[in-house]
Amino acid sequence: xxxxxxxxxxxxxxxxxxxxxxxxxxxxxxxxxxxxxxxxxxxxxxxxxxxxxxxxxxxxxxxxxxxxxxxxxxxxxxxxxxxxxxxxxxxxxxxxxxxxxxxxxxxxxxxxxxxxxxxxxxxxxxxxxxxxxxxxxxxxxxxxxxxxxxxxxxxxxxxxxxxxxxxxxxxxxxxxxxxxxxxxxxxxxxxxxxxxxxxxxxxxxxxxxxxxxxxxxxxxxxxxxxxxxxxxxxxxxxxxxxxxxxxxxxxxxxxxxxxxxxxxxxxxxxxxxxxxxxxxxxxxxxxxxxxxxxxxxxxxxxxxxxxxxxxxxxxxxxxxxxxxxxxxxxxxxxxxxxxxxxxxxxxxxxxxxxxxxxxxxxxxxxxxxxxxxxxxxxxxxxxxxxxxxxxxxxxxxxxxxxxxxxxxxxxxxxxxxxxxxxxxxxxxxxxxxxxxxxxxxxxxxxxxx
Ligand code: NIG
Ligand code: FE
Numbered sequence: 001x002x003x004x005x006x007x008x009x010x011x012x013x014x015x016x017x018x019x020x021x022x023x024x025x026x027x028x029x030x031x032x033x034x035x036x037x038x039x040x041x042x043x044x045x046x047x048x049x050x051x052x053x054x055x056x057x058x059x060x061x062x063x064x065x066x067x068x069x070x071x072x073x074x075x076x077x078x079x080x081x082x083x084x085x086x087x088x089x090x091x092x093x094x095x096x097x098x099x100x101x102x103x104x105x106x107x108x109x110x111x112x113x114x115x116x117x118x119x120x121x122x123x124x125x126x127x128x129x130x131x132x133x134x135x136x137x138x139x140x141x142x143x144x145x146x147x148x149x150x151x152x153x154x155x156x157x158x159x160x161x162x163x164x165x166x167x168x169x170x171x172x173x174x175x176x177x178x179x180x181x182x183x184x185x186x187x188x189x190x191x192x193x194x195x196x197x198x199x200x201x202x203x204x205x206x207x208x209x210x211x212x213x214x215x216x217x218x219x220x221x222x223x224x225x226x227x228x229x230x231x232x233x234x235x236x237x238x239x240x241x242x243x244x245x246x247x248x249x250x251x252x253x254x255x256x257x258x259x260x261x262x263x264x265x266x267x268x269x270x271x272x273x274x275x276x277x278x279x280x281x282x283x284x285x286x287x288x289x290x291x292x293x294x295x296x297x298x299x300x301x302x303x304x305x306x307x308x309x310x311x312x313x314x315x316x317x318x319x320x321x322x323x324x325x326x327x328x329x330x331x332x333x334x335x336x337x338x339x340x341x342x343x344x345x346x347x348x349x350x351x352x353x354x355x356x357x358x359x360x361x362x363x364x365x366x367x368x369x370x371x372x373x374x375x376x377x378x379x380x381x382x383x384x385x386x387x388x389x390x391x392x393x394x395x396x397x398x399x400x401x402x403x404x405x406x407x408x409x410x411x412x413x414x415x416x417x418x419x420x421x422x423x424x425x426x427x428x429x430x431x432x433x434x435x436x437x438x439x440x441x442x443x444x445x446x447x448x449x
Contacts, residue, residue, distance in 0.1 A: 031068065031069045031443065032066070032067065032068050032073075032085065032087075032088040032089065033066070033067040033088055033089045033090075033091060033443065033445075034064060034065070034066050034067070034081055034082065034085050034088040034089070034090050034091070035064060035065045035067070035091045035093055035098065035416070035418065035440070036064035036078040036081060036082055036090060036091070036092065036093065037062065037064070037078050037092050037093050037094060037095060038062065038063050038064065038078070038093040038095070038096060038097060038098040038418070039061070039062070039093075039095045039096055039097050039422035039423070040059050040060065040061055040062075040063060040097050040098070040422070040423070040424065041059070041060040041063025041064065041065065041075065041097075041098040041099075041408065042057055042058075042059050042097060042098065042099045042388065042424045043057065043058050043075070043099070043100055043392075043407045043408035043409070044056065044057060044058065044100075044389050044392065044393045044406075044407045045058045045407065045409060047393065047397075047402060047403075047407075048324075048352055048393050048394050048396070048397040048402050048406075049352070049389050049393060049394060050319075050350055050351060050352050051319075051347055051348070051349070051350035051351065052347060052350075054347055054353060054382075054386045054389055054390065054394070055382070055383050055385035055386035055387075055388075055389050056385075056389075057385045057388070057389070060075070060076070060077060061077075062077055062078045062079070063075065063076070063077060063078065063098060064076060064077065064078040064080075064081040064082070064093075065081075065098065065408060065414070065416060066081050066084075066085050066088060067414040067440070067443045068443075069443055070413060070414055070442040070443045071411060071412065071413060071414055071443070072408060072409065072410055072411065072412050072413070072414050073410060074410055075408050075409065075410065091418075091438075091445060093418050095422055096418055096419050096420060096421060096422050096437060097418075097419045097421060097422055097423060097424045098408070098416055098417065098418055098419070099388065099392070099416065099417050099419065099424055099427075100392040100393070100405075100406060100407050100408050100415065100416055100417070101168060101169070101170025101171065101392075101405070101415035101416055101417055101439065101440070101441065102167075102168045102169045102170065102369035102370075102391050102392060102395070102417075103169070103170070103171045103172075103369075103391065103392055103395035103396045103398075103399065103401070103405060103406055104164065104169045104171070104172040104173065104356050104357050104359070104369050104395065105173045105204075105303065105305075105324075105326055105354055105356045105395045105396075105398035105399045106173055106175075106281075106303075106305050106326050106328060106356035106357070106358050106398075107172055107173055107174055107175065107356070107357055107358065107359040107360070108174075108175050108177060108178070108208075108358070108359060108360035108361075109157050109160060109161065109172065109174035109175070109192070109203070109359060110145075110153050110156075110157045110174060110175075110176065110178070110188040110191045110192060111141050111144070111145050111153075111156070111157075111178045111360070111361055112141070112144040112145045112147065112148035112152060112153060112156060112178075113140065113141050113143075113144025113145070113361065114361060115136070115137075115140060115141065115361050115362055118131050118136055118137070118140070118362070121136075122335070122336075128287075128335055128362070128363060129259070129287060132212075133259070137212075137362055138177075138178070138211060138212040138362065139212065139214075139215065141178045141361050141362065142178050142179065142180055142184075142212070142214065145178035145179055145184055145188070146179060146181070146184045148187075150187050150190055150191060150194070153187060153188065153191040154191045154194045154195060157174075157191055157192075157195060158195055158198070160359065160367055161195055161200070161201045161203070161367075162200070163367045163368075164201060164357075164359075164367040164368070164369075165200050165201045165439060165441075165446070166434065166436065166439070167367060167368045167369065167370055167434055167436060168369060168370060168417045168436040168439060169201060169367070169369050170201065170202065170405070170415040170416075170417075170439065170441050171201070171202045171203075171204065171396070171399070171401065171405055171415065172201055172202070172203055172204070173203070173204045173205075173206055173251070173356075173398075173399050174192045174195075174203045174204065174205055174206065175205075175206040175207075175208040175211075175253055176188035176189050176192075176205075176206070176207050176208050176209065177208030177209065177210075177211030177212075177253070177255075178211070179209075180209060180211065180212060180213075180214035181214065181216075182231075182232060182235055182236075182239075185207065185209050185232070185236070186236075186239050186243075189205055189207065189236075189239070189240070189243075189250065190243065192205045193205075193243065193244055199441075200441060200446070201441070202441075204251075204399045204401070205250035205251070206250050206251040206252070206253050206281060207233075207236050207240075207250045207251070207252050207253070207278070208252075208253040208254070208255070209228055209232045209233075209236070210225075210228055210252075210253070210254040210255060210261055210266075210269050211253075211255050212255065212260060213260070221261070221262075221265060222265070225261070225265045225268055225269060228269055228272070229268055229269060229271075229272035230272075233252070233269075233272050233273055233276055233278070234276065236250075237249065237276050237277075237278070248279075249277060249278050249279065250278070251278065251279050251280065251281045251302065251399075252269075252270075252273035252278040252279075252280055252281070253280075253281040253282060253283060254266045254269050254270060254282055254283065255283045256282055256283060256284045256290060256292035256295070257283065257284075257286060257287055257288065257290070257292075258287065258288045258290060262290060263290050263291055263292065263295060266282070266292060266295060267295060270282070270295070270296075270299045270301075271299075274299060279302055279400060280296070280299055280300070280301040280302065281296075281301055281302055281303050281304070281305065282295070282296040282299075282301050282303075282304045282305065283305055283306050284296060284304050284305070284306060284307065284310070285306055285307050285308055285309040285310040285314070286306040286308055286309075286331070287308070287309065288309055289309040289310060289311055289314070291311075291314065292304065292314075293307060293310050293314035293315070293317065293318055293323075293325075294313065294314045294317040294318075296318070296323060297314075297317040297318045297320070297321035297323050298317075298321075300321065300323075301323055302323070302324065302397075302398060302399065302400050303323060303324040303325070303326045303354070303398040303399075304318060304323055304324075304325060304326070305325075305326035305327075305328060305356070305358075305398075306326075306327075306328055306331065306341075306358075307325055307326070307327060307341045307342075307346075308331075308332060308337075308339055308340065308341055309339075310325075310341070310342060312345060312349075315342070315345050315346055315349045315351060316349050318346075318349075318351055319346070319349040319350050319351035319352075322352070323351075323352070324352040324353075324354050324394060324397050324398040325341070325346045325351050325352060325353050325354070326354045326355070326356050326395075326398050327340070327341035327343060327353065327354070327355050327356075327376070327380060327390075328341075328355070328356055328357070328358035328364070328372075329341070329355060329372055329375035329376050329379055329380060330357050330358055330359075330363075330364035330366050330371065330372055330375060331358045331363045331364045332379070333364065333375055333379070334363045334364035334365070334366070335363055335364075340379040340380055341380055343376070343380035343381065343382060344380075344381055347386075352394050352397060352398075353386075353390050353394060354390050354391070354394040354395040354397065354398045355369075355372045355373070355376050355380075355387065355390045355391050355395065356369075356372065356395065356398070357369060357371075357372055368434075369391050370427050370431070370434070370435060370436070371431055371432065372387075372391060373387040373388065373390075373391055373427050373428045374427075374428050374429075374430070374431035374432075375431075376390060376391075376428070377428040377429075384424065384425040384427065384428035384429065385424075385425075387427070387428050388424060388427065388428075392406045392407060393406035393407045394406075413442055414440060414441075414442060414443040415440065415441055415442065416440045417436050417437075417438065417439055417440070418436075418437050418438040418440070419435050419436060419437060420434075420435050420436070420437040421435050
């Protein structure tokens with residue numbers, strides 16, 4: 001053999017060894033996991049679902065998920081993936097269902113205090129808006145929240161996120177709005193940043209300084225609106241850029257409602273927020289129809305939420321604008337009202353429908369996206385499959401995260417649930433108990449074995 005030929009053989013040998021080692025490393029990579037032996041793996045494919053597409057599910061009997069680090073590598077049958085990844089760390093789903101982690105796109109997570117007294121007043125016939133006008137409601141929570149330290153806010157919010165996580169919520173939007181002054185609003189946003197650092201649930205922040213008119217501006221809504229536009233929003237942007245460098249700006253949300261921020265004031269605040277580059281959300285039509293949903297569509301908000309008193313015209317505007325309509329069925333339920341979001345009309349208009357908890361101390365203190373699915377099937381008349389899609393992929397769109405979370409597809413974040421039941425429809429059929437056995441967040445399994 002000539003010298004040059006010998007080199008060629010050696011070189012080939014070296015390359016082959018190198019490839020083998022890489023394969024070996026890949027197979028033995030300890031961050032590789034395989035969740036297998038499910039009764040069914042249930043997901044949506046191909047992004048958010050509008051109109052009658054809602055609830056088109058991909059169901060893989062005996063499905064499995066291969067996870068590399070924080071991401072999904074592959075979804076398939078257990079047979080195929082066990083053969084393909086024989087050396088991955090294996091997690092047996094024990095013939096229970098696997099679904100995507102729930103996304104809760106509307107919560108008022110950070111607050112102090114408790115309004116059980118107001119609940120009793122409501123039972124005696126006082127309305128939510130009457131209690132608010134008499135200085136209770138949001139104002140009562142603002143007083144308690146202004147007095148609370150950062151540590152207290154973090155501790156109380158953490159208790160709620162821990163419960164939500166155990167009930168399957170892997171990503172949650174979280175609003176400020178119980179400070180109404182700069183200092184307390186920033187403390188609420190700081191609590192959100194602190195909880196994010198702790199891991200587990202992932203929070204998506206929203207600044208909601210326009211949640212109510214504070215005592216300092218009582219009777220002067222135009223003055224407070226001006227202060228929000230000229231002082232609070234620019235200061236919030238500054239605060240955010242220095243406290244959360246590199247992170248996306250929070251959403252800005254406004255409570256557009258009669259006797260709170262009416263259409264013209266809401267328009268001013270949305271315009272100021274948009275000019276500063278904030279992504280937008282809106283509370284509209286919770287108690288009265290002011291046309292807020294159309295306004296949200298005009299501004300290209302990511303979502304408009306509540307939507308109980310919404311007109312057909314508003315519904316069409318939202319659908320045309322690709323705005324996600326977020327229904328909060330816990331709120332009419334919590335207020336013992338009989339009217340819910342006209343979900344069938346939203347679907348008929350080819351709109352995007354999502355559901356959320358609205359977790360807050362006034363109208364609905366509940367952390368469970370499972371319970372929201374149970375309510376959505378009963379009062380919004382969704383099928384269990386539609387409720388699941390509304391709680392996952394469409395909810396992800398409502399917070400502009402649908403390309404990274406909300407479904408089980410290769411390349412997406414590994415956020416998924418192993419249920420304690422073998423049929424996903426139990427999530428709607430049953431209620432009030434937890435049907436999540438294990439939560440997998442960014443590839444980590446909780447509770448750990
Ligand atoms: O979304 N409507 C405004 N905000 C909350 C209630 C806040 C409260 O009562 O503390 C909601 O229902
Ligand atoms: Fe709300």
